[in-house]
Amino acid sequence: MNHLETFRVAITAILANKVRAFLTVLGIMIGVLSVILLTSLVSGLKTTITKQIAGLGSNLVIVIPGRIGGARSPGGIQANRLTFADAANLKNKLRQDALVCAVVQKTGTLKRLNINDKGAAIYGVQANYEKIISLKTEKGRFINEADVASGRRVAVIGKTVEKELFGATNPLNQTIKIVGLNYVVIGVGASRGSIFGIDQDNSVLIPLTSAQKQFGITSPNTIYLNALKAENVKDVQAKATAILNKRLTEDDFSVQTQEQALSTIATVTNVLTLGLGGIAAISLIVGGIGIMNIMLVSVTERTREIGLRKALGAQPEDIRNQFLIEAVTLSGIGGIIGIVLGILLSLLINNFLQTTITWWSVILSFGFAMIVGVIFGVAPAVRASRLDPIQALRYE
Amino acid sequence: MLLVQLANIDKIYQIGRDLKFQALKNINLSIKSGEFVAITGPSGSGKSTLMNILGLLDRPTQGSYELEGQDVARLSEKVMAEIRNKKIGFVFQQFNLLNRTSILDNVALPLIYGGIDGEERIAKAKEALDQVGLSDKLQNRPNQLSGGQQQRVAIARALVTDPQIILADEPTGNLDTKTGQQIMGIFCKLNNSGKTIILITHELEIAKQAKRTIRMRDGEIEK
Numbered sequence: 191m192n193h194l195e196t197f198r199v200a201i202t203a204i205l206a207n208k209v210r211a212f213l214t215v216l217g218i219m220i221g222v223l224s225v226i227l228l229t230s231l232v233s234g235l236k237t238t239i240t241k242q243i244a245g246l247g248s249n250l251v252i253v254i255p256g257r258i259g260g261a262r263s264p265g266g267i268q269a270n271r272l273t274f275a276d277a278a279n280l281k282n283k284l285r286q287d288a289l290v291c292a293v294v295q296k297t298g299t300l301k302r303l304n305i306n307d308k309g310a311a312i313y314g315v316q317a318n319y320e321k322i323i324s325l326k327t328e329k330g331r332f333i334n335e336a337d338v339a340s341g342r343r344v345a346v347i348g349k350t351v352e353k354e355l356f357g358a359t360n361p362l363n364q365t366i367k368i369v370g371l372n373y374v375v376i377g378v379g380a381s382r383g384s385i386f387g388i389d390q391d392n393s394v395l396i397p398l399t400s401a402q403k404q405f406g407i408t409s410p411n412t413i414y415l416n417a418l419k420a421e422n423v424k425d426v427q428a429k430a431t432a433i434l435n436k437r438l439t440e441d442d443f444s445v446q447t448q449e450q451a452l453s454t455i456a457t458v459t460n461v462l463t464l465g466l467g468g469i470a471a472i473s474l475i476v477g478g479i480g481i482m483n484i485m486l487v488s489v490t491e492r493t494r495e496i497g498l499r500k501a502l503g504a505q506p507e508d509i510r511n512q513f514l515i516e517a518v519t520l521s522g523i524g525g526i527i528g529i530v531l532g533i534l535l536s537l538l539i540n541n542f543l544q545t546t547i548t549w550w551s552v553i554l555s556f557g558f559a560m561i562v563g564v565i566f567g568v569a570p571a572v573r574a575s576r577l578d579p580i581q582a583l584r585y586e
Numbered sequence: 587m588l589l590v591q592l593a594n595i596d597k598i599y600q601i602g603r604d605l606k607f608q609a610l611k612n613i614n615l616s617i618k619s620g621e622f623v624a625i626t627g628p629s630g631s632g633k634s635t636l637m638n639i640l641g642l643l644d645r646p647t648q649g650s651y652e653l654e655g656q657d658v659a660r661l662s663e664k665v666m667a668e669i670r671n672k673k674i675g676f677v678f679q680q681f682n683l684l685n686r687t688s689i690l691d692n693v694a695l696p697l698i699y700g701g702i703d704g705e706e707r708i709a710k711a712k713e714a715l716d717q718v719g720l721s722d723k724l725q726n727r728p729n730q731l732s733g734g735q736q737q738r739v740a741i742a743r744a745l746v747t748d749p750q751i752i753l754a755d756e757p758t759g760n761l762d763t764k765t766g767q768q769i770m771g772i773f774c775k776l777n778n779s780g781k782t783i784i785l786i787t788h789e790l791e792i793a794k795q796a797k798r799t800i801r802m803r804d805g806e807i808e809k
Contacts, residue, residue, distance in 0.1 A: 192701075192703070195594045195698050202686055204688060205688070206686045494680075494682065495684060497682075498678075498684075499695070501641070501643060501668065501670060501694055501701070502670070502671065502696040502743075503667050503668065503670050503671020503672070503675070503696055503699040503700060504667065504697060505664055505667050505668075505699070506663065506664075506667075506701045509700060571769050579643050580638055580643050580644055583678065583682065
């Protein structure tokens with residue numbers, strides 16, 4: 191019996207029980223769909239963050255509190271031991287090598303007249319922040335040295351804040367309330383998009399000194415250093431580390447170049463991909479068990495048919511192949527529907543969150559689905575092929 | 587020409603650890619090509635076991651079985667399946683048709699396992715259906731037909747490979763008397779055109795229509 195005939199028999203058997211076939215396929219479908227969807231989400235996140243960091247310029251060196259990969263790594267509960275004195279110290283000692291900017295960060299509500307913002311990210315920055323982070327100020331001007339020196343209450347607002355608080359009105363020289371205090375809008379920043387649903391434009395920049403005064407912040411969240419010469423990046427990193435090490439221990443801070451930050455993100459997203467992909471793959475295995483269950487039922491139900499086929503001259507392999515192909519066809523159909531839905535869904539989600547469909551995840555999840563079909567199809571198929579034709583023909 | 591020769595056939599079933607059941611005792615039987623043989627006997631007499639051995643669905647415990655001069659008593663499952671496919675046509679009491687597929691595909695089924703492809707297969711299946719007078723129902727499903735028609739489809743399926751023997755196990759058992767007679771008419775016609783037919787039945791009326799009757803009792807052939 192050739193394979194085309196076997197395939198035709200398998201398809202006929204599947205079509206004879208469409209609802210059951212659909213339910214069987216569902217498990218595999220959901221598995222493949224979630225592998226593709228989750229990996230495309232993580233890849234999208236990676237793409238966005240990478241783009242943002244790459245956009246900062248390759249001369250950038252970033253100092254953050256805590257040690258990456260250490261006991262008190264970022265995100266963990268820890269005391270921020272960096273101080274503004276450290277930032278000033280770096281600025282002073284690296285005057286010849288790099289631009290230095292300390293940044294503080296807070297979230298708070300914004301208000302204009304009777305319009306309330308839902309809450310925005312508030313950054314306290316120094317005048318060179320614009321240059322270091324390569325921001326663009328679309329309207330008005332950025333915060334200058336004088337603003338920082340005298341702690342003026344001026345603000346550069348993001349596009350989203352402008353839209354929400356001002357609508358079509360020109361925001362320049364208007365007053366807004368940032369967590370209860372009046373600030374004058376001096377500029378509007380160019381759009382920066384969003385990372386994993388966090389709108390980068392829902393933010394407001396104010397002078398570092400004003401932020402310190404208003405919120406009583408004593409530690410910078412980030413110190414940015416921008417090497418004046420590209421070839422000095424490693425040198426700046428080493429010097430900054432040495433300077434900070436005089437007062438702090440290595441668990442208190444991390445100094446990363448842009449390149450290292452990118453590789454840290456790659457590490458994090460790879461772990462995410464593996465973790466989420468692994469969870470999704472479990473549903474593929476569960477789907478495989480569903481297929482096995484249905485195939486075992488099918489073998490029992492069709493005992494007489496198997497007996498008849500054997501009596502008419504079917505070889506044990508013919509029977510085994512028939513049921514194996516049926517199982518693999520089920521998982522294949524589930525895989526294909528899963529791929530189609532997974533791609534459609536991630537394209538849909540791409541309208542809100544960036545998703546990047548990776549071809550390896552499509553191929554891998556489909557391949558895995560087929561393997562699951564084979565593995566869980568073998569036992570029922572072998573059972574069918576071993577049935578004794580006399581017993582099988584008598585089966586009621 | 588001698589088609590079937592059974593010599594000293596025993597079939598013993600092991601039931602549990604200590605209990606044995608001897609289904610066939612020292613069976614000696616010769617059937618010539620072109621015969622129409624009825625095997626009768628009460629239930630439990632061993633006629634189904636004999637039919638399973640004749641049809642190469644089962645192996646005897648002892649004794650020899652020659653089919654067309656070839657020793658077939660102890661073959662592998664694979665070779666037995668091949669011989670069943672090429673040389674034996676089965677007709678069952680329950681018809682055993684596949685309800686999901688058309689009459690034509692049902693009849694063509696043995697040819698698929700015989701490795702006969704495409705047009706030749708369709709042509710042979712149509713020819714076999716023509717022989718039983720069902721060429722107008724090719725695309726129907728078995729469950730759309732009457733019992734008698736279904737059994738005719740099953741006979742067409744048995745004929746399609748042009749086998750040496752047709753083995754019919756109680757072919758009229760599920761049919762009313764009139765329809766049963768029609769089916770017997772087909773067997774007689776086939777026998778007249780030269781086919782060897784071995785019929786298993788417990789109905790004497792049916793057995794009488796064969797040219798030779800073999801009676802069985804307690805696993806032995808009655809003299």
